[in-house]
Amino acid sequence: MKGTPRKPSRRSTNGHSPQENDGEANRWNLRLYVAGQTPRSLTAFKNLKDICEEYLKGKYHIEVIDLMENPTLARGDQILAIPTLVRKLPQPIRKIIGDLSNTERVLVGLDIQPR
Amino acid sequence: MCLGGAFVPTNSRRLRSKPTALEKESTGIPGFDEITRGGVPKGRPTLICGSAGAGKTLFAMEFLVRGATQFNEPGVFISFEESDEELATNVASLNFDLHELVAEKKLVLDYVFIERSEIEETGEYDLEGLFLRLDHAITSIGAKRIVLDTLEALFSALPNEAIIRAELRRLFRWLKEKGLTVVITCERGNGTLTRYGLEEYVADCVILLDHRVHNQISTRRMRIVKYRGTSHGTNEYPFFIDEKGFSVLPITSLSLRHKAPTERVSSGIQRLDTMLSGEGFYRGSSILLSGTAGTGKSTLAAHFVEAACARGERALFFAFEESQDQIIRNMRSIGIDLERFVKKGLLKFHNSRPSEFGLELHLAMIHKAITEFKPNVVVVDPITNFLAVADSGETKSMLTRLIDFLKLHEITAMFSSLTSAQSEIEDSQVGVSSLMDAWLLVKNIESNGERNRGLYILKARGIAHSNQVREFVLTDHGIELIDAYIGSEGVLMGTARSSQLARERAAELDRQLATAHKERELRRRQDLYEAQLLALKGQYETEREAILRDLEEEKKRLEGIAAQRREIARLRKADNSGNNEIKIQENGAKKARKGIVR
Numbered sequence: 001m002k003g004t005p006r007k008p009s010r011r012s013t014n015g016h017s018p019q020e021n022d023g024e025a026n027r028w029n030l031r032l033y034v035a036g037q038t039p040r041s042l043t044a045f046k047n048l049k050d051i052c053e054e055y056l057k058g059k060y061h062i063e064v065i066d067l068m069e070n071p072t073l074a075r076g077d078q079i080l081a082i083p084t085l086v087r088k089l090p091q092p093i094r095k096i097i098g099d100l101s102n103t104e105r106v107l108v109g110l111d112i113q114p115r
Numbered sequence: 116m117c118l119g120g121a122f123v124p125t126n127s128r129r130l131r132s133k134p135t136a137l138e139k140e141s142t143g144i145p146g147f148d149e150i151t152r153g154g155v156p157k158g159r160p161t162l163i164c165g166s167a168g169a170g171k172t173l174f175a176m177e178f179l180v181r182g183a184t185q186f187n188e189p190g191v192f193i194s195f196e197e198s199d200e201e202l203a204t205n206v207a208s209l210n211f212d213l214h215e216l217v218a219e220k221k222l223v224l225d226y227v228f229i230e231r232s233e234i235e236e237t238g239e240y241d242l243e244g245l246f247l248r249l250d251h252a253i254t255s256i257g258a259k260r261i262v263l264d265t266l267e268a269l270f271s272a273l274p275n276e277a278i279i280r281a282e283l284r285r286l287f288r289w290l291k292e293k294g295l296t297v298v299i300t301c302e303r304g305n306g307t308l309t310r311y312g313l314e315e316y317v318a319d320c321v322i323l324l325d326h327r328v329h330n331q332i333s334t335r336r337m338r339i340v341k342y343r344g345t346s347h348g349t350n351e352y353p354f355f356i357d358e359k360g361f362s363v364l365p366i367t368s369l370s371l372r373h374k375a376p377t378e379r380v381s382s383g384i385q386r387l388d389t390m391l392s393g394e395g396f397y398r399g400s401s402i403l404l405s406g407t408a409g410t411g412k413s414t415l416a417a418h419f420v421e422a423a424c425a426r427g428e429r430a431l432f433f434a435f436e437e438s439q440d441q442i443i444r445n446m447r448s449i450g451i452d453l454e455r456f457v458k459k460g461l462l463k464f465h466n467s468r469p470s471e472f473g474l475e476l477h478l479a480m481i482h483k484a485i486t487e488f489k490p491n492v493v494v495v496d497p498i499t500n501f502l503a504v505a506d507s508g509e510t511k512s513m514l515t516r517l518i519d520f521l522k523l524h525e526i527t528a529m530f531s532s533l534t535s536a537q538s539e540i541e542d543s544q545v546g547v548s549s550l551m552d553a554w555l556l557v558k559n560i561e562s563n564g565e566r567n568r569g570l571y572i573l574k575a576r577g578i579a580h581s582n583q584v585r586e587f588v589l590t591d592h593g594i595e596l597i598d599a600y601i602g603s604e605g606v607l608m609g610t611a612r613s614s615q616l617a618r619e620r621a622a623e624l625d626r627q628l629a630t631a632h633k634e635r636e637l638r639r640r641q642d643l644y645e646a647q648l649l650a651l652k653g654q655y656e657t658e659r660e661a662i663l664r665d666l667e668e669e670k671k672r673l674e675g676i677a678a679q680r681r682e683i684a685r686l687r688k689a690d691n692s693g694n695n696e697i698k699i700q701e702n703g704a705k706k707a708r709k710g711i712v713r
Contacts, residue, residue, distance in 0.1 A: 035243040044238075067244060071251035074244050078228050081273065082243035095230075097273070098238035109235030 028052070028060035029089035030110075035082045036068045040099050044083040047100035055112050085109075137344040140188075140260070140296045143181030144174070146363030150348035151339060155320055160287055160297035162317040164308045165324030170335060170356055171300035173209075174324065175262040176202070177361050178298050180211045182260045183221035190260035191223045191252045195268035199224040209360045223252040229272035236274050242282040246289065253293065261290065263299045267311045287316050308340065319343050325351070327473075329505075334473030337363055353475035364479040373522040375399070380492075380527055383422030384415070386596035387555075390572055390581035396553055397577060398491075399525040401518050403548060405532040406557030410568055411589055412531040413437070415555065416494045417446045417453060418594055419529050424456035428491035432464045433481060435500040439464040450592040463488055474505040478513050482520060490526060497531040498547070514547050552576045557587060560608055567609035570596060586612065 032048055034041035045064065052060045067074050067082070077086050081097040087110055096109035107113075139153030148154045155161040155178070163171045172194075179190035194202055202224060203213040216222035225248060253261065269279050290297050299317055304310035314321055321340040326333055336351045354363040379394035388395040396402055402419075404412045420430045434442060442464065443454050456462035465484050469477065485493065495517075501510045514530070521528045530551070548554055554573040559566045568587035572580045585596040586608045600607035600615050607615050 033244060035247055040239060040241075047238075067247045071247045074248045074251075075225065079244035079248075080227060080229060080242055080269075081240040081245075082247075083240060084244065093233060094235065095233045096235045096237055098236050098240045101238035105235055105237040109237065 027090065028056050028110075029063075029087070030060060031063045031065060031077065031086040031088055033065050033067060033074070033077070033079045033082060033084045033086070036066065038082075041083055043101065044085070044099045047103070047106070048085060051100070051103060051106055051110075051112075055107065087111075139345070140182075141186060142178045143185045144177055144361045144363060146352070146354070147337075147361070150337075150352055150363060151320075151342065152345060152347060155296060155298065156342070156344070157296050158294045159291060159319040160299055160317045161320040161322065162299050162301055162309070162314055163322050163324060164301040164303050164314070166303045166326060169303075169324035169326045170354070170361065171324055172197070172202075172264050173206070173356060174361055175264055175298045175300050176206050176211065177209075179222060179260055179262055180206070180213075180216065183216050188259035189221045189223075189256040190262065191225065191249070191256070191258045192262045192264065193249065193252070194224065194226050194264045195228075195272075196265050198226045198228075202226075209356075209358065211360075220256045223256055223258065225249075225252050227268075229268070231272055231274075234273070240275075240278065242269075242279075242286070245282075246286065249286075249290075253295065258295065260296050260298070263297065265302060266299050267301055267309065267313060270311050283313070283316050324354075329473065331470075334475050336475070353473070353479045355472075355476055355479055362479070362483060364475075364482050373399070373519070374525065376525055381422045381426075382415075383418030383420075384594050384596060386585065387570075390583070390585065390596075391553075391575055392579045396527060396575070398527050399522055400527060400552035400576070401521065401550065402527070402529045402553045402555065403532055403551040404529060404555050404557065405534050405548075407534050407559055410557035410559055411587060411594065412533070412557060413442070413496055414446070414449060414451075414589060414594055415557070416496055416529050416531055417442070417451050420462060420492060420494055421451050421453060421456070423492040423527075424453075424459075424461045428461070429489065430456070430462045430492040430494070431484060431488050431490035432462065433484075433493070433495045434464060434466045435469050435495075435497065438466050448591075449589055449594075463490075469500040469504050474501055474509055474513050477501065477504070478517060481517060485520070485524070485526070493521060493526050493528040495528065495530045497533050499533040511547055511550075515550055518550050548573075553578070562608070563611050565609050569599065569608060 030048070030052070032045060034044065048062065052062065065073050067079065073079075077084075077093075077095075079086075083097070083099060085096040085100060085106075087094040087096075094109055094111065096106055100106050138157040139151070139155065140157040141148050141154040163174055165171050176192065179192055182188040182190050192202070197205070199213075206213060213222060213224065217224060227245065227248070249261070252258065266283070269283075270276060273279055287297075299313065301309040301311075301313050303323075304312075308314050308321065308323065318341075320342045323338045323340050325336045325338065327336060328334075335354050335356070337354050338351045339347045339349065352363050354361060356362075376398045378398040379396065380398050381388050381395040382391065404415055406412050416432075420432060423430045432442070437445070439457075443457070446453050453462060457464070463484075465480070467477075467480070472480075481495070498510070498514060501513070504510075505513070518528070530547070532547070551574075553575040556571045556573050558569045558571070560569045561567075568589075569584045570587040571584050572582075574580075584599050584606065586599045588595045588597055597612075600612040
């Protein structure tokens with residue numbers, strides 16, 4: 001499940017296999033909204049994956065939502081910009097827009113203390 | 116295709132020799148389609164800008180609701196400021212049921228909300244999410260109209276203005292390609308039409324809504340700043356928002372092309388009609404009633420209305436000083452029952468304070484009420500109260516437009532005008548007398564410690580009217596016009612008139628008595644002489660009888676003598692000579708008889 005998704009439609013991925021440490025894994029529930037497999041979406045996904053692996057290893061869960069396929073889902077999280085990363089958990093909800101190329105800003109946005 | 120287009124432009128131009136005029140999409144908003152000559156440009160964006168509370172959202176919402184209900188064109192409302200529920204509640208007071216329209220798939224409400232504090236920007240992005248949301252909303256109901264309510268909220272929601280601008284350009288191009296008629300609302304900037312210069316993207320039609328306060332009275336106005344490819348009204352048009360929604364009033368048309376009916380309508384006062392060559396006013400004419408306070412202007416107007424309703428016509432009474440109940444009560448006290456006409460639906464009152472809203476809005480309200488009620492007769496009581504709201508120039512221009520409108524519909528209108536006691540009595544205050552076809556002046560005439568009302572007809576175009584002053588009396592059966600006393604004592608009214616009349620009546624009575632006396636004297640003399648004549652005649656008759664009797668006796672006596680003589684002569688055997696003497700005596704007697712008879 002790692003690597004670039006070929007068809008990122010509501011697919012989830014995390015550092016560990018789903019059966020172990022479910023509670024811990026869901027501590028960081030992240031949702032990435034994209035619109036089709038644009039280079040920018042792919043970059044964003046890759047950047048997110050890298051950051052998670054580095055800072056949240058084993059504690060995160062990423063859900064990728066392709067609005068091309070499910071446009072109704074844009075309403076729930078009030079998505080305008082693409083790509084948008086939504087931190088569903090921990091509360092409060094935070095949103096990070098852009099291709100996540102600036103790791104510093106992503107860490108600030110997700111409120112992750114860099115080690 | 117590209118090459119052909121580039122190299123043979125003349126050909127393609129010839130093919131399009133008759134360019135089709137800009138297609139317009141009717142908004143269904145009363146008045147707006149008239150000033151824009153058809154509505155907003157079809158398949159293009161229209162920008163509605165204005166300050167807070169100018170009515171932008173409502174205009175946009177009405178555009179969609181009317182589109183869905185009247186033109187069967189589904190619409191999408193993208194709100195950046197208010198939630199679906201808030202929107203539905205806001206317009207529920209205008210009888211727009213958004214939930215029902217949503218359920219019928221005629222409307223989609225989408226609330227786009229962005230909390231800036233939740234957002235962190237990292238790297239490049241676009242607004243594809245918004246596009247997808249729009250696209251989904253549009254395709255889900257096959258929308259033809261779309262509203263983006265305060266699109267510039269994006270500028271405050273997202274940090275990168277350059278991206279927003281690029282994306283907006285793409286958005287408008289995209290919407291145009293889809294052939295959607297778009298209405299975008301925008302907050303007005305400081306000295307600019309929009310705060311973020313959105314007008315540079317929306318170049319087709321820009322409408323400015325304004326909310327101006329003058330003398331603490333606010334008036335909503337609308338102006339078409341720009342409308343590419345079409346002619347349009349350029350003035351500022353007043354509009355208002357009431358329980359039926361948005362109404363724009365294109366009432367700036369001034370024309371003198373109205374018809375002039377020859378039909379006459381009664382003033383409701385018989386005596387006044389006689390003053391107007393017996394038939395009253397012309398239908399469709401404008402009548403000014405001016406006078407100082409308490410001269411009975413409203414009563415004259417009430418008479419006029421009563422007469423119209425009694426003829427079965429419809430009357431609209433715009434009262435700016437009294438409530439409907441008050442007018443009905445007051446008029447009942449002088450024997451005019453207006454309530455029965457209200458119940459029959461022939462008479463309608465429109466009561467409002469002039470300061471309730473601006474002049475333009477008043478005109479708009481009057482305009483609307485007339486269009487809805489379709490009256491034959493209109494009363495505006497009084498027009499001078501508008502001076503509290505605007506200056507006389509504005510008031511005059513408003514009245515000019517009102518009169519034009521009324522004449523166009525052949526509505527006979529009566530306007531009352533209050534003249535202040537200090538000013539020149541023939542000053543109509545608002546300076547509208549020249550606009551009016553007939554002008555009645557009611558005047559208080561003070562003398563001998565009392566005030567009396569006098570009524571003149573100052574002018575009546577096309578009517579040979581009386582030039583006399585009439586005394587005007589309010590009785591329990593309405594107004595009565597009485598001839599003022601005009602005689603050697605001058606013009607007298609009221610008690611002076613009645614006392615003068617009483618004096619005249621007394622003198623008249625005296626004269627009548629004297630005449631009667633003389634006549635009686637004459638008759639008495641005649642009787643006297645006739646009696647004397649009769650007596651004389653009787654006397655003569657008696658005398659004549661006596662004389663005739665004497666004569667007869669004499670004759671008989673003479674005959675007797677003659678017979679005796681003849682007897683004696685016969686006895687004496689005398690000859691005939693003695694006969695001559697007797698004949699002479701007989702002739703004498705005949706002559707005497709004749710003389711008496713003659």
